[in-house]
Amino acid sequence: MELEVHQFISYFEPEQAAQLCQMAIVEKHTEQKVVFEEDDIPDYLYLVLEGQVEFRKKTACDKYHVIAVAKQNEFFGEFGVLDGQPRSAQAIAYPDTVLAKIPRAQLMEILDNTKGYVILKLLSYIIRHLRATTAQYVNQMIYQEKMSLIGEMVNTIIHDFRSPVTGIQLASAMLKETHPDEDTIEWCDIIQAQVKRMLGMAEEALEFASGNAVLKKKPVKLTTLLEHFEKLNRIYFKDAHVHFKFDVPEVLVNVDENKLLRVLQNLISNAVEAFKGNGGCIEVTANNNDKFVKIQICDNGPGIPEAIRDNLFDPFVTHGKRGGTGLGTAIAKSIIEAHNGEICFQTNCKGTTFYIDLPHQLDANCS
Ligand SMILES: Nc1ncnc2c1ncn2[C@@H]1O[C@H](COP(=O)(O)OP(=O)(O)O)[C@@H](O)[C@H]1O
Ligand SMILES: [Mg+2]
Structure with a gap:
């Protein structure tokens, strides 16, 4: 101008x-x-x-x-x-x-x-800006306050979880020892892997709350990651009558594997929960461009309630669930952004698709 x-x-x-x-x-x-x-x-x-x-x-x-x-x-x-x-x-x-x-x-x-009126105009501009900056600052303080509350909450959860979780771990180890047939060993391994992830989740939420997520990135095949995810959730999907499928190209993503599993878990559990036991389909697809690996997670559920669409990714935003923490999508977003990626979604009454863009593994070599 x-x-x-x-x-x-x-x-x-x-x-x-x-x-x-x-x-x-x-x-x-x-x-x-x-x-x-x-x-x-x-x-x-x-x-x-x-x-x-x-x-x-x-x-x-x-x-x-x-x-x-x-x-x-x-x-x-x-x-x-x-x-x-x-x-x-x-x-x-x-x-x-x-x-x-x-x-x-x-x-x-x-x-x-x-003249006086010039000074008044100047003053009114300054006041307007001061107000906007103060409002932004107050919002940030509230956000930080919420974050430290999560920290305390998760600390308590981790503490109280430890003993029952150790019990499950020991019991499954005993089971494996006393019934060393192939099937039992496989199921016990799944129990142990899931238990490990439960503890991991609580600890990661704590990390997220304190804002110091450390990424352990390495190149992983997207198919391998999804196969692993599917295996971990096989029983969950079966019980919820969910048909889960994926169709992704042979691409490598440079990610912290556990954290990306967390993102998938949070988003896909939401879709399963939205089916409310009636079953449904969830499909993960992906494609590649020169900058990003683009992943889509699509479900045919009832869609994200309108009331929370604008602030879905904010912490504590939950809707229509007993016991929802409202942290699942906030954690997913923080993990994707920590990988320099992006996440967004489209939703209507016939279903929801989350779009995740992850930078190519070549770009992220420096991590
Ligand atoms: N795929 C989906 N289909 C329908 N609703 C969804 C979906 N994903 C998220 N939601 C809605 O978004 C809310 C926030 O999700 P999330 O951040 O994971 O917190 P929580 O699951 O603890 O409520 C959920 O309570 C649910 O109402
Ligand atoms: Mg959730």
Whole structure:
């Protein structure tokens, strides 16, 4: 956009607007660029003419946290310009961003001589932005609070689970020993594998809650993974009258196998639960493009209730189940995103399809 029509300039009388345009320095950033660092002394007010700028604050563990974004026709850096205090966050311009910067001293001079209504417009913009940033911050705090609640909850679960689960493990080991025929050994192995996964799930939910998921990625054949998944769930599907099938090409995915099994389990259990004992079909298919392995998980159930479609992936969003935690899809999303992938879904009253895009294993070699 042209500088002359930027909203900040339009607040001023024509003569002052012209002065501002004259003193503004227009800069185009083709690459991502730090505009200013947290604690820098403010020297300019910035108007965004193209692209966008992200504001990030360093957290206690030296990670950056995005607190706001300024888009075309917005401006930033006004707090520092007005009160002279150091910058409160780092500002990063995205590639292809065009900024016009107005030197602080000259701007203050113009503001000193400007009409009251100009200042009012400026003030109302600042208040609007402050409100939006505060709301975003409060939402983040609530989210973190929820996460730490999950942490506590899962801690208790893990603790209380251990002894009955160890009991199951011992019993199945005994069974295997006393009845060493092929069938019993196979079923006992399934019991033990499932028990192990139960403990794994609880521990992973804890990891998810504390936000420090560590991936143990390795190349895995998608077919092998699905065969393993099918074997683990054979009895579950049979009891629920579910026809489970998969038809995927011979592709390798570079994933943390247990975590991807978790994603499948969470999504597919939801589909099974949605059938409500009436049975149904679940099919996993996949295809490949140059960037992603694209996996689809399709069921012919009643569809995801409308009330939760917009925030399905948020933690604690559950519907129509006794004892639903509302964590299954949130965990699935966090795992897929930790693999630099994406997940979304389509749903209607005839069924639901989840789409998972996982980057090709070549891309992910660096992990
Ligand atoms: N395939 C599906 N078909 C119908 N409803 C679904 C499906 N997947 C998810 N849902 C709905 O989304 C809700 C949230 O799922 P999830 O995050 O796994 O939490 P939970 O299963 O503990 O409720 C479920 O309660 C269910 O109502
Ligand atoms: Mg679930």
